[in-house]
Amino acid sequence: MKIIVDDKIPYIREALSGITHDTLYIKGADISAEDVREADALIVRTRTRCDRRLLEGSKVRFVATATIGIDHLDTDYLDRAGIRWMNCPGCNAASVGQYIETALISMKRDFGFDTAKATLGIVGYGHVGHEVKKVAEKMGMNILVNDPFLDDDTLVTLNEICRKADIITFHVPLTYDGTHPTFHLANSRFMNDIGQRGVTIINTSRGGVIDEKTLLHAMDDGIVAHAIIDTWEGEPNINPELLRRAYIATPHIAGYSADGKVNADNMVIEALCKFFGMDNPGKITPPQLPAGFHYNGDPLELYNPLYDSQLLKAHPEAFEEQRGNYHLRREKC
Numbered sequence: 245m246k247i248i249v250d251d252k253i254p255y256i257r258e259a260l261s262g263i264t265h266d267t268l269y270i271k272g273a274d275i276s277a278e279d280v281r282e283a284d285a286l287i288v289r290t291r292t293r294c295d296r297r298l299l300e301g302s303k304v305r306f307v308a309t310a311t312i313g314i315d316h317l318d319t320d321y322l323d324r325a326g327i328r329w330m331n332c333p334g335c336n337a338a339s340v341g342q343y344i345e346t347a348l349i350s351m352k353r354d355f356g357f358d359t360a361k362a363t364l365g366i367v368g369y370g371h372v373g374h375e376v377k378k379v380a381e382k383m384g385m386n387i388l389v390n391d392p393f394l395d396d397d398t399l400v401t402l403n404e405i406c407r408k409a410d411i412i413t414f415h416v417p418l419t420y421d422g423t424h425p426t427f428h429l430a431n432s433r434f435m436n437d438i439g440q441r442g443v444t445i446i447n448t449s450r451g452g453v454i455d456e457k458t459l460l461h462a463m464d465d466g467i468v469a470h471a472i473i474d475t476w477e478g479e480p481n482i483n484p485e486l487l488r489r490a491y492i493a494t495p496h497i498a499g500y501s502a503d504g505k506v507n508a509d510n511m512v513i514e515a516l517c518k519f520f521g522m523d524n525p526g527k528i529t530p531p532q533l534p535a536g537f538h539y540n541g542d543p544l545e546l547y548n549p550l551y552d553s554q555l556l557k558a559h560p561e562a563f564e565e566q567r568g569n570y571h572l573r574r575e576k577c
Contacts, residue, residue, distance in 0.1 A: 245520065248280050249287045252568040253310050255502070255528050256287070256509045262525030263517070273564075280304055284520075287512055288316070290496075294329070296321050306519050310508040312336065312372070312499070313450060315418045328519055332511040334371035336504030340448050341375035342575050343498040344413060347446065347472050347549050348383060350492070355470075360384040365409025367402065367429070368416035368449065369394055376413060392424045402429075406437035411444040418450035430454040435462040442469035444491075448498035451477040456486050463489060472549075474498040480563035487560055494552040495567045501547070502530035503575045531572060539577045547573050 247260060251269035260267050270279055272291035277298055280286055285306040288294060294307050295318035307329040309317060314331045322329045351357040364380045366373050369391035380387050388400050388409055405412060416426045430445065435458055445468050447454050456477050462468040472492040476482040479496060487493050509528045517524045539545055555566055 246283045247285045248283045250289045259525050290316050308512040330515045332508040335508040336499030337371040337375040339499045339501035339504035340372045341379045345379045362410040365405035365412040367414045372415040413446035414449045418452050427452050428455040432458050440466045444470040446472040448474040451475045456483050492553045495563045500570050501573045501575045506530045
């Protein structure tokens with residue numbers, strides 16, 4: 245059995261070695277049709293476009309992405325070709341929740357932001373949206389949630405979030421069609437609905453959800469006071485002006501805790517073994533924090549997003565390197 249794997253997926257190698265000795269690790273963006281031609285399975289992240297061009301004529305029967313998002317998978321083609329595919333919904337929801345929590349704590353420290361008097365607008369109420377709501381509840385925030393795909397009387401319209409929320413955070417997939425496409429969901433109309441209130445915009449979903457040129461204009465006009473950007477249009481070639489002006493700017497790592505990565509690894513291994521009828525080699529566990537680390541209860545001691553932001557602002561050309569060689573981050577001790 246031959247498996248091609250994105251070489252930046254952490255913690256998975258030992259488990260895969262218990263399944264097969266024919267495993268090839270390749271940079272995700274460089275995986276080619278020639279590489280996968282004789283492979284039985286493909287394990288990727290967002291940088292590998294899995295479509296006809298990559299997979300036609302190959303032996304691949306199973307494609308797994310160790311991510312929540314699937315916009316890099318041509319699922320229509322995979323279904324037509326009879327290739328089983330899977331993603332990892334919810335794997336890093338708590339990790340993104342940690343990112344949002346520590347970003348809000350940083351705002352409180354740096355700007356005197358009073359979370360107990362603030363309203364958080366959550367756009368998208370899947371696994372991550374639910375986790376972010378828990379964080380906001382713990383911080384005493386008023387919460388508004390929008391998700392047009394859910395039949396829930398407690399949810400509100402996007403316009404109400406624009407009019408009432410002090411912070412708006414996006415947790416939606418990137419879609420271009422259907423009844424509620426999310427590409428450039430935060431567009432000029434969206435910003436105009438906010439008005440000149442000086443809100444904070446957070447994007448940890450996908451870069452294309454926000455029209456970044458419109459966001460910069462909104463910052464010029466006082467509509468948006470602060471931007472916290474983890475996902476960018478055109479990654480890894482990101483907008484230098486938005487990078488400069490964003491309060492927190494990170495290289496698509498909001499969900500990159502070791503805990504979230506291990507969750508994804510275990511979901512992939514379980515699905516792979518089930519599909520091919522093999523024994524699971526066992527659960528992967530995340531590495532421990534250094535022995536000298538002592539946690540005193542401040543979430544910023546476990547993770548401070550401004551550390552990642554400083555790195556990216558200093559070296560934006562290293563976006564992929566910072567993302568691919570991410571430091572050890574735990575959600576808990």
